[in-house]
Amino acid sequence: MRLSELSRVSRVSPATIKFYLREGLLPPGEPTGSRRLAEYGQSHVHRLRLIRALTEVGGLPLGAIRDVLAAIDDPGLGMHDVLGVAHSALAINPKGATRSTDLHAARSEIDNYLAGLGWHVPAVQAPARDALAAALVALRQLGWRCETDIFTPYARLADRLAERELDIIPTDAPRDRTVEAVVVGTVVFETALVALRRLAQAHHSARRLGEPP
């Protein structure tokens, strides 16, 4: 199909498609006789949908999407490594607070806590570890008397979820489809989980704390 048809099918504007082509996020189409026209296929439609999912559902910036797509396309990368790239691409707070000595101490506490859970966490996960440390420091500075075990209910749920999420990865599908499923699952269900926690809180809070209308 031509670019106009690709735009219609994918519901992505021609200008945006050209932008993705220039930025190398979308591979070029097959050249045709005419110098200025190219032919696109289903793989282009699919790639555009993947870019949209990462942008619109995952909120990933363009540079992060580039890294994730490169990892998916690199046949030398194993699934575990691609997951690491997806995790690094997803932003996580905190952005500030890295200078505090409290934070430095809290990082060690979190490392011990994670080791106690039996989780072996690679260096690429440092932002997630730092986010937990910053959460602990913030709670204490606000007067919460808490230890790392305040995270245990969350850690238990996360543990069960992750096991389940890895269970449903097909092991007999071709690499590119499996790897994409891992990335999509990580990104899309993170948004879904956050949304569902808020909806559940709203529901329970209305029941318990809401005033009668």
Next chain:
Amino acid sequence: MRLSELSRVSRVSPATIKFYLREGLLPPGEPTGSRRLAEYGQSHVHRLRLIRALTEVGGLPLGAIRDVLAAIDDPGLGMHDVLGVAHSALAINPKGATRSTDLHAARSEIDNYLAGLGWHVPAVQAPARDALAAALVALRQLGWRCETDIFTPYARLADRLAERELDIIPTDAPRDRTVEAVVVGTVVFETALVALRRLAQAHHSARRLGEPP
């Protein structure tokens, strides 16, 4: 204490404190004899820590923090309403995709799904509902053959978490402390949950999918 002391105790720079004062995020200090000096107290230290937690752990922009602080400070607002303000202040993807007809249909599916869970979701939670609808559309466009029940494992966990989170809200503490605890809990543990899911995924993925070193 004077502003320089407030800066030292709170580890927030004098320029940033002055900025928060100008923006009305931090209430003015008590005037002293001198026209240009004011006296600050523990409530200012605490408020600065709250602002830092919302910024650095929650990633909230300044406008959102203003709304959350105003809700905390408004004695006429019940706890359930303050939680709604905190939820609205937290950004959620998606930012785009609102024009698609698929999304419109998916919204109804999500509404039915949430009703089926017995969750009554107020209008203020529309962004979370839309995020779920966008997640469903994205999965299907990428070839996942899925219905809303793909979210059920996440919804069950979110349900249990929310119940637990509401259980530990003290019911006998003064309003301002309780309301703040609700906001801090929502914001800080959202980051913690996301971080823990990624850490758990990294751990399980290394065990199952990682190549031996």
